[in-house]
């Protein structure tokens with residue numbers, strides 16, 4: 001069967017899994033330990049969906065050395081994994097949707113700001129890795145979302161031109177990254193409300209993967 005000429009690029013946190021509240025609680029706990037002020041509003045605007053290098057520099061309000069970044073990131077992500085582990089599950093409708101796309105030979109990739117340790121925790125913990133032709137995480141790029149590099153790299157890895165890629169995102173930074181990459185962006189209401197997402201320029205807003213099928217997506221592509 002010939003492959004459809006498009007690719008589906010999935011954000012991980014807040015898209016493959018609905019885990020935003022667990023990241024929020026982990027960041028608040030982590031910031032509190034270091035006596036750094038952090039509010040929910042600051043998390044949403046400056047941390048959600050971004051790579052740890054940018055989030056840590058924001059939390060500590062100073063540049064973070066590469067060595068320090070590894071240690072601080074793993075400390076924060078260990079808190080997150082501990083909190084979320086008992087709840088680890090795929091987002092509603094995801095597995096059926098991935099099966100449908102795979103059956104149609106759509107190229108599938110993950111583009112996440114998360115470190116490799118969290119990619120392992122999620123994709124291996126839920127046996128999702130075999131679905132994807134490429135996985136791009138924070139360690140593989142120079143500029144985190146909202147820069148388009150993560151999604152442009154994922155498109156390159158699956159050998160599909162950006163205008164034939166559909167990005168699935170929940171975070172403002174990730175939606176901006178997809179749009180700046182010249183891709184169609186479908187926003188999920190995992191983290192933000194429809195009204196909040198309506199201001200982002202996302203091509204389509206859905207509540208979860210049960211509201212999507214291949215025909216709907218193909219209609220959005222040029």
Ligand SMILES: O=P(O)(O)OC[C@H]1O[C@@H](O)[C@H](O)[C@@H](O)[C@@H]1O
Nearest residue numbers: 012013023048049050112113114
């Ligand atoms: O949404 P993505 O790109 O999978 O992002 C992962 C990141 O998402 C953020 O929301 C978390 O606070 C980070 O800690 C996490 O690493």
